[in-house]
Amino acid sequence: MGIEPILFYSFATVLLVSASAVITVRNPVRAALFLVLTFFASAALWLLLEAEFLAVALVLVYVGAVMVLFLFVVMMLDINLARLREGFIKFLPVGLLIAVVMVAVLVLVVGPEQFGLAKFAEPARHNADYSNSRELGLILYTVYVYPFEIAAVILLVAIVAAIALTLRHRPTTKYQNSTEQIAVQRNQRLRIVEMPSEERK
Amino acid sequence: MPLIFTQLQLALPEIVLLGSTCLVLIVDLFVSERSRGITYILAQMALLAVFITLLATSVGKTSDAFSHTFVRDALGDTLKLFVALSCSVVFLYAKNYLKTRDIPFGEFYVLGLFGVLGMMILISAASLLTVYLGLELLSLSMYAMVALQRDSVTASESAMKYFVLGAIASGMLLYGMSMIYGMTGSLELATINTKVLEHQHDIVMMFGLVFVLVGIAFKFGAVPFHMWVPDVYQGSATAVTLYIGTAPKIAAFAMLIRLLVDGLLGLQSEWRDIVIVIAIASMAIGNVVAIAQSNIKRMLAYSTISHVGFLMLGVLAGTPEGFASAMFYTLVYTLTALGSFGMVILMSGYGFEAEHLDSFKGLNQRSPWFAFIMLILMFSMAGVPPFLGFFAKFMVLKSVVAIDLVWLAALAVVFSIVGAFYYLRIVKLMYFDTAQDSHSLEISTDMRLLMSVNGLLVLLLGLKPDWILDLCIRVFPLA
Numbered sequence: 001m002g003i004e005p006i007l008f009y010s011f012a013t014v015l016l017v018s019a020s021a022v023i024t025v026r027n028p029v030r031a032a033l034f035l036v037l038t039f040f041a042s043a044a045l046w047l048l049l050e051a052e053f054l055a056v057a058l059v060l061v062y063v064g065a066v067m068v069l070f071l072f073v074v075m076m077l078d079i080n081l082a083r084l085r086e087g088f089i090k091f092l093p094v095g096l097l098i099a100v101v102m103v104a105v106l107v108l109v110v111g112p113e114q115f116g117l118a119k120f121a122e123p124a125r126h127n128a129d130y131s132n133s134r135e136l137g138l139i140l141y142t143v144y145v146y147p148f149e150i151a152a153v154i155l156l157v158a159i160v161a162a163i164a165l166t167l168r169h170r171p172t173t174k175y176q177n178s179t180e181q182i183a184v185q186r187n188q189r190l191r192i193v194e195m196p197s198e199e200r201k
Numbered sequence: 202m203p204l205i206f207t208q209l210q211l212a213l214p215e216i217v218l219l220g221s222t223c224l225v226l227i228v229d230l231f232v233s234e235r236s237r238g239i240t241y242i243l244a245q246m247a248l249l250a251v252f253i254t255l256l257a258t259s260v261g262k263t264s265d266a267f268s269h270t271f272v273r274d275a276l277g278d279t280l281k282l283f284v285a286l287s288c289s290v291v292f293l294y295a296k297n298y299l300k301t302r303d304i305p306f307g308e309f310y311v312l313g314l315f316g317v318l319g320m321m322i323l324i325s326a327a328s329l330l331t332v333y334l335g336l337e338l339l340s341l342s343m344y345a346m347v348a349l350q351r352d353s354v355t356a357s358e359s360a361m362k363y364f365v366l367g368a369i370a371s372g373m374l375l376y377g378m379s380m381i382y383g384m385t386g387s388l389e390l391a392t393i394n395t396k397v398l399e400h401q402h403d404i405v406m407m408f409g410l411v412f413v414l415v416g417i418a419f420k421f422g423a424v425p426f427h428m429w430v431p432d433v434y435q436g437s438a439t440a441v442t443l444y445i446g447t448a449p450k451i452a453a454f455a456m457l458i459r460l461l462v463d464g465l466l467g468l469q470s471e472w473r474d475i476v477i478v479i480a481i482a483s484m485a486i487g488n489v490v491a492i493a494q495s496n497i498k499r500m501l502a503y504s505t506i507s508h509v510g511f512l513m514l515g516v517l518a519g520t521p522e523g524f525a526s527a528m529f530y531t532l533v534y535t536l537t538a539l540g541s542f543g544m545v546i547l548m549s550g551y552g553f554e555a556e557h558l559d560s561f562k563g564l565n566q567r568s569p570w571f572a573f574i575m576l577i578l579m580f581s582m583a584g585v586p587p588f589l590g591f592f593a594k595f596m597v598l599k600s601v602v603a604i605d606l607v608w609l610a611a612l613a614v615v616f617s618i619v620g621a622f623y624y625l626r627i628v629k630l631m632y633f634d635t636a637q638d639s640h641s642l643e644i645s646t647d648m649r650l651l652m653s654v655n656g657l658l659v660l661l662l663g664l665k666p667d668w669i670l671d672l673c674i675r676v677f678p679l680a
Contacts, residue, residue, distance in 0.1 A: 109408045115383065146212075146267035150322055150334040153219065154341060157315045160226065161345030164308040168351075 008048055015041035028074045036067045050126060053133040208266035211273045214254045214281065215321050221247035222314040229307030237306045241296055244310040248289045248317070255281055265327050269389045272327035276676040280324045280455050280528075287448045287535050288317050290651060294543045295440035297645055301551050304350050304438055312349075313444060316342035320452035326459050328388045329378045336374070336420065339452060340367050343445055347437045359436025366429045370419035377412025380405050381465075390464035397467035410468055413460055414475055420453045421509045422502075424482035431494075434502035435556075439549060442498055443542040446505060447535050454531040457516060458524065469519050476517040477609065483510030484613060488620035496556050500623060501541055504582060507620055508534050511597055514613060518600040521677040526596035528673040533581075533593040536662075540578040540655040547571065547644055547652060561627055563636025571642065572631045574656030581659045583624035584617050589663040596670070 018037040025031050039062045046055040140148055209216065225247060229240045255278055263274040292310065299306050319339030326332040344367065348360035382388055384405050385396040400406045415426065422430035434442045461472055487507025494500035512534070515527030548555030548564075555561070565572040581590035594617060601610045644652075662669060 109380070109405055110383075114403070114405045143268040144270070144330070146270045147328075147330045147334055150331065150338060153315070153318065154334065154338050157312070157338060157341050157345070160308065160311060160315070161341065161348075164305055164312075164345065165348055165351065 004048065008045065011041045011044040011048075015045065028079055029071065032067060032071050032074050035070075036063050039063050039067070050130075050132055052131075053136050056133075210258055211260075211264060211266045212271060212325075213258050214251050215318060215325070217254045218247060218251045218314065218318050218321065221250055222311060222318065225307075225314060226311045229311060232307075237300070240307045240310055241292065244292055244314055245289060247314055248285045248292070251317070251321075252282065252285045252289075255285070269391065270328045270331045271325050273325060274676075276458070276528075277324045277455070279672055279676050280451055281321050283532055283535065284317060284320050284324070284448045284451050287451070287539055288313065288444070290539050290543075290655065291440075291444050291447060293647060293651055294443055294539075294546050297648065298438070298440045298546045298549065302350070302438065303352060304440070308349060309346060309440065312342045312346050316346070316444070317448070320448060320455075323452045323459075324455040326456075327390055327463075329382065329390070329393075329464075330388050332390075332456060332459060333371070333375060333378065335452075336416075336456065337371065339449060340371070343449065346441045346444060347433060349441065350438045353436075353438075355436040356438065359433045362436075363429050363433045366419070370416055370426065373412045373419075374416025377409045377414075377416065380409030380412065384409065390459060393464045394466055397465055401467060401471075406468065407471065410465060410472060411475070413465070414472065414479075417453070417457050417460060418479055420456060421450070421512075422506055423479045423509045423513065424486045424506060425479075427483065427486065427506045430506055431499045431502040434505075435496055435499045439498065439542065439546050439554065439556075443539070443546065446501070446542055447538050450505075450509075450535055450538075451531055454512070454528060458528075461516070462524065473517050473519060476513050477606075480510045480513035480517060481609070481612060483507060483513065484616040485510075488616045488623075491620065491623050494623070495558055497545055497558050497561070497627075498542075498556055500558070501538070501545075504620070504623070505534075505538070507616065508582075511594060511613065511617070514601050514609065515597040518604050518606075520600060520603065522603065522674070523600035524677045525670075525673040526593075526600045528676070529670055530593040530597050532669060532673070533589050536655070537578055537581050537590060537659055540574070540652070540659060541582065543648075543652055543655060544571070544575050544578065547642065547648060550640070550643060558627065558630060559637060561630045562634040564631040566636050567639065568642050571644075571652070574652060575631060576628050577656045577660050579624040579627050581663065583621040585621075587660075587663045589659045589666060592663060592666040592670070 015038055018034045018041060021034040022031050022038060025034060039058055043055040043058040043063075046052075046058065221243070225240060225243045228243055232239050259278050260273065261275065263272065265272045292313065295309065299309055316339050319335050319337070319342060321335075322331060323335030323339060326335055344360055344364045347363055348357060350356040381393060384400045384403060385393045387393055387396065397406070418424075419426040419429075434446060437445065461469075465472065484507050487503045487505070487510060491500050491503035491507065494503060508530070512527050512530045515523045515525075515530055517523070518526075545555055548560055561575070564575065577588060581588035584591045584594040586592075594613075598610045598613060601607075601613070
């Protein structure tokens with residue numbers, strides 16, 4: 001047995017264990033951290049599939065940015081753990097039933113019967129000097145240039161929407177304007193008043 | 202001419218729109234609060250530019266570009282022209298409404314234009330990828346537009362609902378697309394269509410088809426994925442409701458045609474049954490629940506759901522005539538909805554929303570002309586001859602009867618009679634009840650003019666519907 005199956009099974013075990021930990025641990029911060037581990041394990045599985053770019057993107061974007069942000073939010077929220085777990089037993093049978101149905105449907109639809117090696121041949125293996133990121137880059141800016149540009153416009157709309165929804169100019173807000181502070185004139189700060197000198201009493 | 206230029210020329214309307222939208226975005230940053238009118242004029246000019254480039258670069262034959270992700274054909278050109286036209290009407294109706302309310306003026310127009318770009322991309326989509334991206338661009342703009350009214354609790358609530366439900370629907374659509382991609386190995390709709398017959402009885406293909414249909418039904422607001430429609434229509438500012446309720450329906454129709462006809466025509470016998478169920482459920486729930494509504498925006502939302510059911514009848518016929526009648530129905534519905542939501546805006550004054558049905562009481566005494574326009578619109582929605590809505594319903598029913606589904610046509614007629622009740626109730630309120638307030642309506646001249654044209658078009662085109670009908674029949678060549 002080569003090293004590859006060993007790597008696959010160990011990362012797959014880590015993935016399954018941490019994924020179930022996400023929904024079973026009591027502490028939401030720990031759940032978020034387990035989600036990070038889940039992402040990390042799936043990135044490793046992608047690496048085994050020779051999809052380096054996806055693996056790197058998953059680690060950089062999800063582990064590095066999204067989950068850190070998520071952790072911040074979770075830590076800042078005042079979550080009542082007791083209330084969060086209310087009704088866990090009550091809803092368990094329904095939840096389990098839905099889960100079983102989902103698993104059954106998934107096995108039926110994307111199981112080996114439909115997508116097995118008999119129907120789809122194993123993809124060709126590439127040499128060590130093959131760069132998945134380079135290949136992606138080559139078609140991303142040629143074949144998929146139109147969708148790529150649309151994705152850029154979607155990001156622009158997201159920026160416009162985020163600013164439009166959060167930026168507020170309220171006249172009552174108090175803030176420092178450093179430009180005005182630097183450009184201040186002498187007469188704005190100090191008023192010299194002329195008055196007749198008075199006799200000391 | 203190098204290849205890239207021919208390709209860019211095909212996408213010139215989209216490029217012009219993107220460029221001018223960015224221009225509007227930048228100019229809006231620098232104009233002062235008092236000269237906001239400039240943003241409006243620029244937005245209208247952007248739509249005009251799109252309209253002109255669409256006509257000028259029209260080639261009359263189907264050609265694709267950017268490695269089969271973009272298609273330019275007669276169907277797309279016609280739908281895009283109507284999208285640009287109806288958005289231009291929306292912008293005009295919305296202008297004074299926005300000025301008197303605490304809704305960011307420039308952002309409404311910028312997001313509106315980005316939405317138009319999304320619709321055009323969706324209409325011209327030739328691959329699953331562009332269908333999804335166009336849909337997201339359109340939806341994202343609309344979520345933001347609903348939320349623009351920041352101080353309104355109902356607007357924020359409906360924006361949140363719309364966003365969460367829309368995200369779930371997008372996820373379902375993507376899941377279905379991934380199944381279809383997994384089976385056919387291609388994202389191009391044309392290639393999928395040739396390969397789909399090999400996998401006709403595959404369970405994975407069925408799975409993908411069902412999920413894609415869920416995405417389409419959600420976008421249209423068809424039952425059972427209609428829950429967002431009444432809440433979003435009622436919760437958003439009327440100008441935003443006007444936008445959401447009109448042009449995006451044309452884009453949704455294009456999405457349906459691209460996915461089900463361009464991509465999955467081979468599975469027609471499979472999707473027909475599902476669409477029949479969706480159509481009957483939409484007509485039933487839409488028409489029956491609309492009767493119980495006292496808010497006119499909510500009532501019109503349920504009326505939308507029932508009209509979507511009617512439109513689906515044309516699609517499920519599966520013949521070129523059926524598709525043409527569904528397209529005719531979509532365009533007629535858009536024109537009538539423009540007028541109806543426009544009337545709600547027109548009746549709303551400063552700080553007053555004419556949302557309740559009672560606001561229409563005795564409109565005849567306050568403004569006989571606009572009561573007459575509303576009468577035309579309501580009669581057309583109900584399908585009374587000789588108004589345009591009657592011919593739309595007639596064509597759709599004809600195509601259903603042509604494939605021997607007479608029971609379905611009879612059912613549709615029953616539901617449309619049920620629906621006539623709540624349209625005629627508005628006519629009754631306007632003509633036979635006494636007005637609650639006797640203020641005369643304050644309406645700007647341009648709105649007065651366009652509203653009259655809009656209403657009269659519903660009447661005049663109803664007398665002579667051949668023109669639009671021919672347009673619709675021409676874009677679906679007999680296969």
